[in-house]
Amino acid sequence: MHMHDIQFIDMFCGAGLFSAAALAAGMAPAFAIDLSSDAIATYNANVRQVGVVGSVMDERTLPRADVLIAGPPCQGFSTLGRQDPLDVRNRLSMAVPEWAHRCGARVVVIENVPPFLRSSHWQELSSALGDLGYGVQTWELEAADYGAPQYRRRSFTIGSKIGDVQLPMALNRKITAGEVLSLPIGSDDPMHTWPTPVGIAAQRIPLVPPLGDKRDIMRAAPELCPPSWKKVGCQATDVWGRVNPDEPSNTIRCAFQNPSKGRYLHPTEDRVLSLREGARLQGVPDSWTFVGRPYPVARQIGNGVPVALGSAVMRSVVDAIRHEAVASTSVAA
Structure with missing residues (x-):
C-alpha cells in the first residue's frame, strides 16, 4: 500500500487545518464538508478542491475512505461556552459513526475540547462506534508538546478497526x-x-x-x-x-x-x-x-486544530494503517 492511497474524509472541515495536517502525514483528501462557504473557499484554495458547502445531516453519497476525521462544533462542551447539554450542535457528533459506516473508514479520529470526553454525547458516540466494530481510545494532548507555538489542550477520540493506534511522542522542546x-x-x-x-x-x-x-x-x-x-x-x-x-x-x-x-x-x-x-x-x-x-x-x-498537533496524531494513524497493511500482506503470503 502506497502512502498516498490512504484516503480521508473531513467532516466539519472548517478552513482545512486538520486536513492540512492529514495531508502532511501522507494522506489524500477525498471529500470535505462545512456549513461555511468562506471556510470551504479557503479549504479549496489551500488544501485541495474537494470541499463542499453543506450540513453533515443532508442526504449525500460518500466516497470510500480509509480514515474519517471530524471536529464537531465544541461550543456545547467548551468550558468557555454555555455548556447547554441539549445544544443542537452536540447532536451533530452522532452523524460521525453513521458517516464512518457509510464510507467504510477503518479509522475514525474525532477532535474536540477535553470536556467532550466527559459528556453524555461522548458516551453515546463511543458506544455507537463500538457497535460498528471500532475499538475506542481517547487521548488528551497539549499542542505545545507537539511543536505548536501555542498552548491548547485537545481531546482525540480514535475509533479503529485495525488495532490500537500508538500515542504520538511529545517533542523535547517547546516552540515559542x-x-x-x-x-x-x-x-x-x-x-x-x-x-x-x-x-x-x-x-x-x-x-x-x-x-x-x-x-x-x-x-x-x-x-x-x-x-x-x-x-x-x-x-x-x-x-x-x-x-x-x-x-x-x-x-x-x-x-x-x-x-x-x-x-x-x-x-x-x-x-x-x-x-x-x-x-x-x-x-x-x-x-x-x-x-x-x-x-x-x-x-x-481560531476554530482549527494546530497543524503540528494534527500532524502528530495523523502520523500515528498512518503508521497504524501501514503496519496493518504489512501484517495482512505477510499473513496472505
Whole structure:
C-alpha cells in the first residue's frame, strides 16, 4: 500500500487545518464538508478542491475512505461556552459513526475540547462506534508538546478497526510564540492586518508593558477601567495582555483580534495580533490566504486544530494503517 492511497474524509472541515495536517502525514483528501462557504473557499484554495458547502445531516453519497476525521462544533462542551447539554450542535457528533459506516473508514479520529470526553454525547458516540466494530481510545494532548507555538489542550477520540493506534511522542522542546512572530512578513501580505484601535482601546494598549496585562492599565489609568474590572479581582488577568514571546502563546480563539478576550496584544507593538500572526501560531503556512471578511477569517483560524498537533496524531494513524497493511500482506503470503 502506497502512502498516498490512504484516503480521508473531513467532516466539519472548517478552513482545512486538520486536513492540512492529514495531508502532511501522507494522506489524500477525498471529500470535505462545512456549513461555511468562506471556510470551504479557503479549504479549496489551500488544501485541495474537494470541499463542499453543506450540513453533515443532508442526504449525500460518500466516497470510500480509509480514515474519517471530524471536529464537531465544541461550543456545547467548551468550558468557555454555555455548556447547554441539549445544544443542537452536540447532536451533530452522532452523524460521525453513521458517516464512518457509510464510507467504510477503518479509522475514525474525532477532535474536540477535553470536556467532550466527559459528556453524555461522548458516551453515546463511543458506544455507537463500538457497535460498528471500532475499538475506542481517547487521548488528551497539549499542542505545545507537539511543536505548536501555542498552548491548547485537545481531546482525540480514535475509533479503529485495525488495532490500537500508538500515542504520538511529545517533542523535547517547546516552540515559542516569539520564534514564529519574529519571522518577517511581506508588506504585501493581505493577511497581515488588524483592527486599528480607536477610542478607549487606543488609550489602553500603550499602557501595557511587555508581558503586561489589564492590571497595568488599572494601575496606570484607573479612569480608563470599568468598575467591573475591580470586582473581578485576579480573574481574567490575561485580558488586555501581551503575548509572552518566550513561551508558546495562549490558546488562539476566534476572537483573537479582540484584546478584551485574552492575551492577544503583540509582544511589543501597540496592536492586537494580525490575522497572519494568528495563523502562524496555529501552524498555517504563510502561503495560505483565507477567504472572507476579517472576523470570519479570525474564526476560521481560531476554530482549527494546530497543524503540528494534527500532524502528530495523523502520523500515528498512518503508521497504524501501514503496519496493518504489512501484517495482512505477510499473513496472505
